[in-house]
Amino acid sequence: MTDPHAEIDVDLDVQEVLLAASQHNIPKLRQLIRSNNSGAENPANVKDTETGYSPLHAAIAACEPDQDEAEQANGVVNGHRDGDEGQSEELMSGRETVKFLLQEGAIWNDLDNNDETPGCMARRLGLTELYDLMVDAGVRAELLLNRLEGYEILGDDDEEEVDVEDDANIVAEQQGDLATGEETHESTIPTTTTTTQEQDPEPNVSNVRYLHSNLTFQDDRLLDDDQNGVMMAWETEIMSKTARKLLPSQGLRVLNIGHGMGIVDGFFQEQSPSVHHIVEAHAEVVATMKQKGWHEKPGVVIHEGRWQDILPKLVEQGEMFDAIYYDTFAESYADFREFLSEQVIGLLDTDGLWSFFNGMGADRQISYDVYQKVVEMDVFEAGFDVSWEDIPVPPLEGEWSGVRRRYWVVDNYRLPICKYMD
Ligand SMILES: C[S@@+](CC[C@H](N)C(=O)[O-])C[C@H]1O[C@@H](n2cnc3c(N)ncnc32)[C@H](O)[C@@H]1O
Structure with missing residues (x-):
């Protein structure tokens, strides 16, 4: 039987991680991730049950500009303004928090209940710099995965190669692989799914x-x-x-x-x-x-x-x-x-x-x-x-x-x- 008190504790721990992310409190986040009381495989990927926010969503949502800032940010998106000028402290701490979470293995393309990845949210809010960070994180994940998939599996007696295979699957699972799975015409890649290798063992099956x-x-x-x-x-x-x-x-x-x-x-x-x-x-x-x-x-x-x-x-x-x-x-x-x-x-x-x-x-x-x-x-x-x-x-x-x-x-x-x- 599950202990209801334990569930409440876990939920509180999840909320603590999300709160620290939204406050851009990196020391607190580090402590929570290291101690990992949330019961999650990686606390950097916990989720709010109501909004579906991950810590990355929470960190980015907290950077939402007010009206004036939004107008300025629009200028940045349209290329009228230098990206570094007038940057609020919130944005700078947000950037550091996003970087920290990504280093801790946060999934770059997890979806919230609004069907947005953290990057989609940054784009909608006009937070160009954070959007670019998320794009780069996606590129790193995809490149790593594509490279790892390129290794040939030599068999059980070659541990190194098998480890590489395992790594590819882990990255695919953790990073919401874009490159595997069934595809349709133009979008050869099912975006923001968490399809894993196991579901599509033959590359040409579709x-x-x-x-x-x-x-x-x-x-x-x-x-x-x-x-x-x-x-x-x-x-x-x-x-x-x-x-x-x-x-x-x-x-x-x-x-x-x-x-x-x-x-x-x-x-x-x-x-x-x-x-x-x-x-x-x-x-x-x-x-x-x-x-x-x-x-x-x-x-x-x-x-x-x-x-x-x-x-x-x-x-x-x-x-x-x-x-x-x-x-x-x-x-x-x-x-x-x-x-x-x-x-x-x-x-x-x-x-x-x-x-x-x-x-x-x-x-x-x-x-x-x-x-x-x-x-x-x-x-x-x-x-x-x-x-x-x-x-x-x-x-x-x-x-x-x-x-x-x-x-x-x-x-x-x-x-x-x-x-x-x-
Ligand atoms: C998106 S359509 C091409 C549309 C074309 N560009 C046009 O202007 O109408 C894709 C075509 O590729 C063909 N096709 C799919 N896999 C193929 C393969 N491995 N080798 C050759 N043709 C393939 C499909 O049968 C289909 O006719």
Whole structure:
């Protein structure tokens, strides 16, 4: 039988941690975390039952500016004011508290009852500096996780490797892994979930499932069996701008991975490419392409299959392209990283450009910002530079009826263009 007094004590301890966080009282927090009477695995991650606040939420909420400060902070967000000027003491102690909590293992993307991560809250309150701290924390967690996942598991007799595996799972559980689990089209990453490795042991399981599902082709969308939006017509402007940037002149060689509704391929055709290869893995999409006569269009070569199988063959055949575009569905970040770090280099000519549909984490601004940085680092590590252009996304109300998940929430699409480093 549980002792009601013990429960009350635990609750009081939780409240004490949250209070110390909201008062930015680091010595007290340190003491509470070290003594850990809250019964939590890590007191830096306790939660208020009413608000769902974690200590990070509490520390950030306490920095909420009053009216005057809010107006000034707005200036900072819009870039009119130097970020350090006029900073209140509250904000400085808040910053130190946030840093302290993160060092103590606080989860960067825990959700409160308002469906906000601490970073979402900082952004809503116009606390740019705290928002940036939270983005950096997200980047660190994701990078660490991606790196740890990259280690091969050698077996029980190799303790070091197994420890690394365990570490990856622990980080995934603690840090609300963005990079594992099932994905949908654009947002290849389910944001702010706590999906763990155990739930998705095979990296391609969702892609394989998708490739066996029946598709519904409508004028303005392509849906899978589960009503996920594989592709939607509201992305046309993005496709048009991407195609124009990748093929600035006529007669170039282009490789497109993922045909979908054929929107981007239509724009590529307008540039009269000399060579236009399309890799498409879903049999129904391929059948539709043929019905529409894509195989007879100038320069077009259709490769039916997964890019993972097709691209190595193209490399072997010595095919080279001036432009490559990657936009698949239900693949993991690990797939994308394999594409950019292993495949592009064998297929892209020296002056070539490549791009990808940048939809990772687009259902939450902080996740989108985190993944922009993560991708930038991986692209850089693979030997490419990337430039970004913001494209405003029109209001999408009304687009989602009949679509299982609203995969796009952020205001601007950040269009990436990558090229070899000088
Ligand atoms: C988002 S749609 C592409 C939309 C396209 N950019 C357009 O403008 O219409 C993704 C496409 O990638 C295909 N696909 C998914 N996984 C793939 C893989 N591993 N290899 C090749 N194609 C894949 C899907 O069948 C789908 O047709």
